[in-house]
Amino acid sequence: MSTLLDLHGKHVLLGLTGGIACYKAADLTRELVKAGASVQVVMTESACRFITPVTMQALTGHPVYTDPWDARAGHNMAHIDLPRAADAILVAPASADFIARLAQGRADDLLALLCLARPQSHVDATRRVPLLLAPAMNREMWSHPATQRNVAQAAADGAIVLGPACGEQACGEVGEGRMLEADELRDELIAFFQPKLLAGRRVLVSAGPTFEPIDPVRGITNHSSGKMGFAIARAAQEAGADVTLVAGPVQLATPRHVRRIDVTSAQQMHDAVLPEAPAHDVFVATAAVADWRPARADGRKIKKDGSRKVPALELVENPDILATVARLPAGQRPWCVGFAAESHDLVKHARDKLVRKSVPLIVGNVGPATFGRDDNALVLVDAAGERELAPGPKLALARQLVREIAERIPAKR
Ligand code: C5P
Numbered sequence: 148m149s150t151l152l153d154l155h156g157k158h159v160l161l162g163l164t165g166g167i168a169c170y171k172a173a174d175l176t177r178e179l180v181k182a183g184a185s186v187q188v189v190m191t192e193s194a195c196r197f198i199t200p201v202t203m204q205a206l207t208g209h210p211v212y213t214d215p216w217d218a219r220a221g222h223n224m225a226h227i228d229l230p231r232a233a234d235a236i237l238v239a240p241a242s243a244d245f246i247a248r249l250a251q252g253r254a255d256d257l258l259a260l261l262c263l264a265r266p267q268s269h270v271d272a273t274r275r276v277p278l279l280l281a282p283a284m285n286r287e288m289w290s291h292p293a294t295q296r297n298v299a300q301a302a303a304d305g306a307i308v309l310g311p312a313c314g315e316q317a318c319g320e321v322g323e324g325r326m327l328e329a330d331e332l333r334d335e336l337i338a339f340f341q342p343k344l345l346a347g348r349r350v351l352v353s354a355g356p357t358f359e360p361i362d363p364v365r366g367i368t369n370h371s372s373g374k375m376g377f378a379i380a381r382a383a384q385e386a387g388a389d390v391t392l393v394a395g396p397v398q399l400a401t402p403r404h405v406r407r408i409d410v411t412s413a414q415q416m417h418d419a420v421l422p423e424a425p426a427h428d429v430f431v432a433t434a435a436v437a438d439w440r441p442a443r444a445d446g447r448k449i450k451k452d453g454s455r456k457v458p459a460l461e462l463v464e465n466p467d468i469l470a471t472v473a474r475l476p477a478g479q480r481p482w483c484v485g486f487a488a489e490s491h492d493l494v495k496h497a498r499d500k501l502v503r504k505s506v507p508l509i510v511g512n513v514g515p516a517t518f519g520r521d522d523n524a525l526v527l528v529d530a531a532g533e534r535e536l537a538p539g540p541k542l543a544l545a546r547q548l549v550r551e552i553a554e555r556i557p558a559k560r
Contacts, residue, residue: 151540153337155183160233162258163203165193167317168240168283168326172198175239175329176206182333187229189213189258191245215257226257230265230276237336238262239309240283240326243294249280249306250297267305278306279339281332286322309335334403338385341546344553346387351427351481352380353420353468355395357413359440361460362449369435370518373397375486375541376433380405382545383429386553391427393419395434413437413465424472425479428559429552432469433486440465470504482507482556484548487528488514497528508555510548527551 159179163172179186188203188211200211212225220228230236238245238258245259254260265276280301288294289311302308310327327335354376356369373394380392381402390405393416401407408423410416413436424430439462449458473483483506487497490513497511509528517523524538525548536547 151543152183154179154333154340157184157234157340158232159184159186159336160229160236160261161186161188161207162236162238162241162262163188163190163194163198164238164240164242164245164258165191165197166240166242166283166326167197168281169194169197171326171329172239173202173206175332176203178329178333179336180207182337184336185209187212187233189229189261191256191258193242193244212257215260217257226254226261226264230261233265233276235277235279235336235339236262236265237279237281237332239281239332241280243282243284243288243291243297246280246282246294246301247297250300250304277339279309279336280306281309281326282311282324283326284311284324285316285318286320286324289322289324307339331403338403341382341385343387344550345383345429347559348388348429348556349391349427350380350383350388350429350431351391351393351420351423352376352383352431353393353395353416353434353436354380355397355399356435357395357416357437357465358411359413359437359465360411360444361441362445362447364448367437367440368396369437370514371395371397371435371488372519373399374519374521375512375517375523375545376431377402378541378545379431379433379548382542382549383431385546386549388429391423393423393434413440413468417466417468417471420468420472424475424481427481429484429556430469430472430481431484431486431548431552432472434468435488436468437465439463467504469506473504473506482552484552485509487511488517490514493526494528494533497526501528501530508552529555 163169176186186207187209190213203211217225248259254263266274268274312325312327313323314325315321355373356371359367377399380390384390384405392405392407408419410419442461442463469485485506487500487509489496493511497509501509511526512523523541525536525544527534536544
C-alpha cells in the first residue's frame, strides 16, 4: 500500500556497508524511489564487493560516492555536503564493523566520516539529520557482547536501530541478524517521517467483520475487509502510539509494531476489547460487528432432508461493544470513536449514533462504496458539526483521522 508517494520531497542518503544483505539494497532503493524519495548512495569499499556502484547509480539516477577524496563535491568536502543535503541517512546494511566504527566515532571512510559530520545540532533541532541503521550480520556476530555494546552506544548517541529480524541467514544458520526486507525498511522510513501526534498514547482499534456460527460450516457475517481499521492502526502507530488491534476474520498483514488479537464472533470481540479498554487512551471501533447471532450454534451441519422445510433461525442480540466501552466509568473509559457504514442518509444516521452510543466522534462512510476497496471518503460528525474528508486512499484518510483525533483528545495528565 505505498502508491501514496509517502516519501515525496524527501532526500535520503542511503549508505551501504559490507554484507550479503547488500543484495536487498537494490530493491530498497527502488521502493524508496517509487515512494517518491530522491536517493543518494554512499558505499564502503567492502559494500562494493557485494554490489556495484553501477547498479546503485542506475537505480537512483545519481553517481555513487565511495571515497572521502572524491573531488566532485563543491568544496571537495563530500562528508560535509552530502549529509547536509539529506533529510535522513539510512545505512542498510549496517555491518558489525561499521557499527563498531560508528560507536567509536571513527572517520576512516566516507560513510563513517559523514555520519560523524552530520548535523546533530543541539542548538537547532530543525537542522538535525537523523541516522537510521539496519543491522545485518550472522547471528553470533549480532549477539556478541561487543556488537551489543556498540549498538547500544550508537543508539545512545542518537542512531535509530531498525531490526534486525530473525530467520534464515545466508551463512545457513538461523537466528537474529537478518536485515529487514526492503518493504519493511521503506515503511519504517515512512513512519519515521510522520508527525508524532500520538506519542505516549495507547490506541485500541477494532477491525474487520465478525462471524456468527449457525453450524460448523455456515454463519452470519457482514461485509468488511478490515482495510480501514488496519490503516487506522498503522497510522496511529506511525504517529507514535502504542497500538492494540482486535481483528475479526480478515486476510490482512498486521501493521508493523502493532499488537494484534484475532477473534471470530462479536462476543469474542467484546471479551477481547473490554479488558483492554481501560488501559487505552483512545478506542476506534471500525469493526462491522454482526448485530445478531443464532441463539444456538448447531454442533453438526444442518442437513437438507428433502422435505423442503426451511430451518427456523432464532436470533439473539450481540453486545454493543462500542456503547459498552463508552459507558465505562471515567478514568477507565478511553476517548471513543465510532464508525457508521450506511447506504443512505449518512449524516443523519451518524448523528443518531453519536447520541445513542454517547461517543464524542462518529466517522461516517458509505458502506457499499467502500467495502473491500483501497479508497474511501469519510465524514466526521461530532457535537460541533460535520467535516468531510475528501475521497482518497484509506491510509491517507486514516492519517487525517489520526490528526483529528489528536486535536480532540484531552491533554495527557
Ligand atoms: O450500531 P451500529 O452498528 O449502527 O454502530 C456502528 C458502530 O458501533 C461501529 O463503530 C461499530 O464498530 C460499533 N459496534 C460495536 N458493537 C456492535 C455493533 C456496532 O462496537 N455490536
